[in-house]
Amino acid sequence: MYITQGLHRHLQARPNATAIRFQGRSITYAEFAERVARLAGALRKRGVASGDRVAMLSVNSQRYIEYYQAVPWADAVLNPVNIRWSAAEIVYSLDDSETTVLIVDDTFLELGKRVIEQAQTLRTLIYAGDGETPKGMLNYEELIRHAAPIEDARRGGDRLLGIFYTGGTTGFPKGVMLSHSNVAFAALACLNAGVYGPDSAFLHVMPMFHLADFAAMTSLFFSGGTHVVLPGFNPAVVLETIASERINEVLLAPTMIQMLLDCRDANPSLAELDLSCIRTIGYGASPITPALLNRALQAFPAAGFSQGYGMTELAPMACMLGREFHGDEHHASGKMYSAGRPAVCVEVRIVDPDDREVPRGTVGEIVVRGPNVMLGYLNKPEATAEALRGGWMHTGDGGYMDEDGFVYVCDRLKDMIVSGGENIYSAEVETAIASHPAVAQCAVIGIPCDKWGETVHAVIIRKPGADLCSETIVAHCRERIAGYKCPRSVEFREALPLSSVGKVLKTELRDPFWQGRKRGIA
Known part of the structure; x- marks a missing residue:
């Protein structure tokens, strides 16, 4: 290929x-x-x-x-x-x-x-x-x-x-x-899942240097659709372009989806735009909270949603969650909030630190094998050998698999918080915080604690005009997750540091707290 x-x-x-x-x-x-x-x-x-x-x-x-x-x-x-x-x-x-x-x-x-x-x-x-x-x-x-x-x-x-x-x-x-085979396979996996076709009008708003957009671009060339290009992401311009160009396919990071919804809610003229042309909204590049996904489903009732889970080293596809799993039945079962099942020709396992597969429902590291796995890291043979040991790409993501083969991503292993010997997954805490109606965005990190090693620290952006304090957030979390997982400290900010594709840069959030100290999680 x-x-x-x-x-x-x-x-x-x-x-x-x-x-x-x-x-x-x-x-x-x-x-x-x-x-x-x-x-x-x-x-x-x-x-x-x-x-x-x-x-x-x-x-x-x-x-x-x-x-x-x-x-x-x-x-x-x-x-x-x-x-x-x-x-x-x-x-x-x-x-x-x-x-x-x-x-x-x-x-x-x-x-x-x-x-x-x-x-x-x-x-x-x-x-x-x-x-x-x-x-x-x-x-x-x-x-x-x-x-x-x-x-x-x-x-x-x-x-x-x-x-x-x-x-x-x-x-x-x-x-x-x-x-070529790595990226072509990922493109074909998208087509196999029913995404993109010769009648697609796909809107490029993810940065083109990023592999997520390149994989979508390749799928579109294979299927013969039309590439509609914006230089970058501006939520108002994106909404207007969807309406004027009759866009029917788009790929967005979760933070982009949130900004679109916030922009639409704040501008009555944008809320009146005819966006019924949208048939597929793909999302990926970082986890999405149930609160945001449910909000997006309500805002775009005619659109089908699909998720891709992976990383650059996987070209970038490992699992897919198709539009058929974004409905009431799978909301009730929880599968709508999974990363989906392995894409065609891809094997996924959940393993312990000794690379032994763990029982279903047990959290371990997500490892992947298939034609999507990279050739290696340039000029880094030791890093390549470590990542590809045993013939499996070790993602660094912690997660589990249910009895039906759906993969649930809990956290980046390096983002896991170890407090008093307990493993706390920041994504779980973020889901609890994000379910509060006054929260626009949030990120959870571990900060140093002499007694417990690490404690849970939440960084939150309030919705415009919202009145929200740390005590309210902690009480809200205690109703949803175990006490030891709840934030011990909360700070409110106007913005979070984001990568070019909308991932929260937790390293930047952690660095001020850990300067001069060694963190247990690398």
């Missing part, structure tokens, strides 16, 4: 179908393929050889989608850059991967210039903006205009597709090496 297969299929069968809509412009599959072949030709003409790494530092755009197809078309390797990183982290990833080409847009031009001054392996810089081309850089559109199209190298199978860096919040990031 190779990642450009979908483009070839629809270039042959539906060349005049709309491939992309971006900033008021549409482009057909035939026009898109011509640009991809020319960009690939330009890369080869500029010395990009088989296996060379090509990076992109940009917001979402039509050009980003062209990059994802043109680089493997040229027999090269992708290296999409995390737009939230510092210059030092970006330079590390470029040098670690020996990236030779960097494509940068207007948004990150100044950051790109700082990176260019420090990176050791870059030899070609491409400006993918709409202004004047900076000195020393090549112009993206000029390259396409003057390059001859080349034949697709059809790089595929177990050959390296891309290096997708993960982490970076607790040290330098790790480069996850994914093959």
Whole structure:
């Protein structure tokens, strides 16, 4: 399998179908393929050889989608850059991967210039903006205009597709090496679950450097739908675009769903928009609380919801919870709040610290085996061996499996709180807190305690105008979870630190409390 297969299929069968809509412009599959072949030709003409790494530092755009197809078309390797990183982290990833080409847009031009001054392996810089081309850089559109199209190298199978860096919040990031087969499998797993089709109008609002969006993009190319692109996530713009472009598929992180609902509730004009076109809202990248999921189901009664659970190392799919499990029956059984069952061809187990499978209902580490599992971490053989020991990807997530094979994620093992010898899963406490009607968002961490080792600390954002105190939160939790799990301290903030895809950065919340002290959970 190779990642450009979908483009070839629809270039042959539906060349005049709309491939992309971006900033008021549409482009057909035939026009898109011509640009991809020319960009690939330009890369080869500029010395990009088989296996060379090509990076992109940009917001979402039509050009980003062209990059994802043109680089493997040229027999090269992708290296999409995390737009939230510092210059030092970006330079590390470029040098670690020996990236030779960097494509940068207007948004990150100044950051790109700082990176260019420090990176050791870059030899070609491409400006993918709409202004004047900076000195020393090549112009993206000029390259396409003057390059001859080349034949697709059809790089595929177990050959390296891309290096997708993960982490970076607790040290330098790790480069996850994914093959064409890894990502193609994840795309096919989505199609097998009934997500995406040739009539899909999919809205790209997740950042395109993130594998969740790339996997959805690949599924859409395989099925032949239309990519509708927004540069980034703005809740009002997203709602307006869904209505005006008649979007029927979208992938969102839970925090994005919450911001959409809050924005809609606060703006009567947005609440009146016709959003009946939405048929599937996919969610993932971080856990969703039952309170938020139920609110979303009520706000979009005509939409089907589906969840994907996984991580970059799993390309990124391990489990899926389809729309058929988002109803009253599975609300009552609790399965609606699970991560779903393993995707096709994927095996999942729950194991103890000695990698022995534990009985159903027992919490352990979630491990995964299948065609989705990464090739390894770039230049990190010890970390690769540790993660893939025994042939299973060790996710670092704690969870359990019920008798029907549904997986329930309790917590990241590193986020588990150990207090007085008891294991407390922050996700369980967060679910209890989030069920309070005055809570907009929350995060739970462990902070040091001389007596108990750690105690539960809650960080909460109140809903606008809400009157909420710590005593009320603790009392609310005591009605829902055991006393030892309830917060011992509460703080209220205006915002939580979030990653580019809406994950709460708990490391940033914990750091001030643990400076100069060693935490029991790594």
